[in-house]
Amino acid sequence: xxxxxxxxxxxxxxxxxxxxxxxxxxxxxxxxxxxxxxxxxxxxxxxxxxxxxxxxxxxxxxxxxxxxxxxxxxxxxxxxxxxxxxxxxxxxxxxxxxxxxxxxxxxxxxxxxxxxxxxxxxxxxxxxxxxxxxxxxxxxxxxxxxxxxxxxxxxxxxxxxxxxxxxxxxxxxxxxxxxxxxxxxxxxxxxxxxxxxxxxxxxxxxxxxxxxxxxxxxxxxxxxxxxxxxxxxxxxxxxxxxxxxxxxxxxxxxxxxxxxxxxxxxxxxxx
Amino acid sequence: xxxxxxxxxxxxxxxxxxxxxxxxxxxxxxxxxxxxxxxxxxxxxxxxxxxxxxxxxxxxxxxxxxxxxxxxxxxxxxxxxxxxxxxxxxxxxxxxxxxxxxxxxxxxxxxxxxxxxxxxxxxxxxxxxxxxxxxxxxxxxxxxxxxxxxxxxxxxxxxxxxxxxxxxxxxxxxxxxxxxxxxxxxxxxxxxxxxxxxxxxxxxxxxxxxxxxxxxxxxxxxxxxxxxxxxxxxxxxxxxxxxxxxxxxxxxxxxxxxxxxxxxxxxxxxxxxxxxx
Numbered sequence: 001x002x003x004x005x006x007x008x009x010x011x012x013x014x015x016x017x018x019x020x021x022x023x024x025x026x027x028x029x030x031x032x033x034x035x036x037x038x039x040x041x042x043x044x045x046x047x048x049x050x051x052x053x054x055x056x057x058x059x060x061x062x063x064x065x066x067x068x069x070x071x072x073x074x075x076x077x078x079x080x081x082x083x084x085x086x087x088x089x090x091x092x093x094x095x096x097x098x099x100x101x102x103x104x105x106x107x108x109x110x111x112x113x114x115x116x117x118x119x120x121x122x123x124x125x126x127x128x129x130x131x132x133x134x135x136x137x138x139x140x141x142x143x144x145x146x147x148x149x150x151x152x153x154x155x156x157x158x159x160x161x162x163x164x165x166x167x168x169x170x171x172x173x174x175x176x177x178x179x180x181x182x183x184x185x186x187x188x189x190x191x192x193x194x195x196x197x198x199x200x201x202x203x204x205x206x207x208x209x210x211x212x213x214x215x216x217x218x219x220x221x222x223x224x225x226x227x228x229x230x231x232x233x234x235x236x237x238x239x240x241x242x243x244x245x246x247x248x249x250x251x252x253x254x255x256x257x258x259x260x261x262x263x264x265x266x267x268x269x270x271x
Numbered sequence: 272x273x274x275x276x277x278x279x280x281x282x283x284x285x286x287x288x289x290x291x292x293x294x295x296x297x298x299x300x301x302x303x304x305x306x307x308x309x310x311x312x313x314x315x316x317x318x319x320x321x322x323x324x325x326x327x328x329x330x331x332x333x334x335x336x337x338x339x340x341x342x343x344x345x346x347x348x349x350x351x352x353x354x355x356x357x358x359x360x361x362x363x364x365x366x367x368x369x370x371x372x373x374x375x376x377x378x379x380x381x382x383x384x385x386x387x388x389x390x391x392x393x394x395x396x397x398x399x400x401x402x403x404x405x406x407x408x409x410x411x412x413x414x415x416x417x418x419x420x421x422x423x424x425x426x427x428x429x430x431x432x433x434x435x436x437x438x439x440x441x442x443x444x445x446x447x448x449x450x451x452x453x454x455x456x457x458x459x460x461x462x463x464x465x466x467x468x469x470x471x472x473x474x475x476x477x478x479x480x481x482x483x484x485x486x487x488x489x490x491x492x493x494x495x496x497x498x499x500x501x502x503x504x505x506x507x508x509x510x511x512x513x514x515x516x517x518x519x520x521x522x523x524x525x526x527x528x529x530x531x532x533x534x535x536x537x538x539x540x541x542x543x544x545x546x547x548x
Binding site: 151 | 453
């Protein structure tokens with residue numbers, strides 16, 4: 001039976017899709033059969049970040065509406081055998097998601113996979129609500145700044161009350177904090193919140209600290225999850241986060257953005 | 272010739288600087304009557320039977336009609352007559368909820384207010400056989416930790432998603448962080464939170480509020496009018512504190528009290544926030 005994990009945040013632009021791709025690829029690299037599901041109907045990005053936007057034939061909405069079978073909509077990742085993507089529709093919107101339809105798809109996915117990662121849209125309305133509703137665990141992606149922390153806190157409240165597990169009293173959705181776009185230099189200057197301050201407000205276990213890194217944008221541009229980049233601090237941080245997600249004790253390393261070498265700083269505009 | 276306009280200063284403007292009234296907020300619990308259809312003689316018989324059972328419970332309680340299922344109440348329905356009939360039975364109808372636009376217009380015309388639908392709670396008519404009395408305030412009495420609270424907390428969380436439990440007596444006990452956007456309402460008495468309260472969260476209590484953690488949201492104590500209610504917290508970082516409707520915003524707190532153990536109470540009509548040392 002699979003673990004269904006929602007990647008959520010409340011705030012937009014903090015790194016949910018990047019994290020879903022990285023954690024999904026990371027789990028697949030560790031031998032787990034993983035599927036990443038895009039819940040952001042109408043504003044889909046997961047397929048682009050995974051590099052399979054040109055191979056989308058059928059999508060999540062097609063499956064919900066019975067126009068296609070799940071097997072037809074699932075896309076196999078070209079780099080990792082264990083990794084699959086269920087893209088969503090770009091032409092429809094969140095009203096096309098129904099609770100029954102989502103439940104049916106998630107249950108089918110549970111049977112075939114070890115991990116089902118649900119990439120939630122930003123906000124707290126229907127799309128976000130359905131992405132978290134059937135989850136067993138949640139990765140709450142947060143930037144170390146006040147608005148993101150406030151929104152993540154709101155989402156934590158919803159996770160403990162508006163999910164299937166909460167409503168049926170089956171134990172709560174297990175939350176994990178993933179701190180992203182972390183810049184130790186700005187934290188030292190007091191421009192960004194310290195890890196301890198974020199943890200004091202959110203009070204949930206820390207899954208990982210992903211540093212701000214130009215490699216993230218490059219990864220998204222070429223459609224490769226950043227965890228596959230050996231030279232990326234963000235990628236390393238995601239790999240550590242994957243270990244912790246699998247229950248392994250891994251020491252927390254706080255990495256900063258990659259230091260530019262002298263030559264790079266002189267010629268900072270790369271070709 | 273110089274003719275400057277003469278300005279007459281009225282005597283009234285100089286007379287008094289005391290405001291004729293103060294605006295305060297107040298919570299109360301209304302009784303909702305969910306109508307299955309428009310009232311008929313059987314409806315009034317049922318009302319009479321209900322009143323015969325517990326004559327004092329409903330006296331002076333504000334009543335609200337829920338029109339969600341009452342499709343046969345059309346705009347020509349006689350709300351004024353209904354209000355009068357109910358008042359003859361000592362029931363005061365103050366408003367309606369879940370009505371259609373036309374039903375609401377008719378209700379407004381009859382002097383009733385249209386309320387947004389709120390969260391309904393089942394009134395415990397069996398346990399209370401008299402109208403709820405104002406408890407004598409005991410602000411210094413600590414809330415004893417109920418030995419059974421862990422059990423009742425586990426049971427409660429099966430029934431309701433929010434992690435709350437009523438300890439012995441009337442205190443509401445919360446043991447998990449209160450998240451932004453959550454509202455905890457201790458309608459029977461005190462509210463005790465053994466965790467922190469996030470910004471954007473609201474604690475509301477009939478009695479005192481005790482936070483064994485950092486209070487970052489809003490806390491409103493004594494909401495049914497108990498001006499002896501107090502608010503206690505381990506670390507003050509609140510957005511707003513209010514007692515019996517009188518409130519103070521965070522920018523009005525003494526900066527030296529920030530993140531300190533404080534208590535807030537009413538003293539002669541002023542909301543005072545003082546350090547607990």
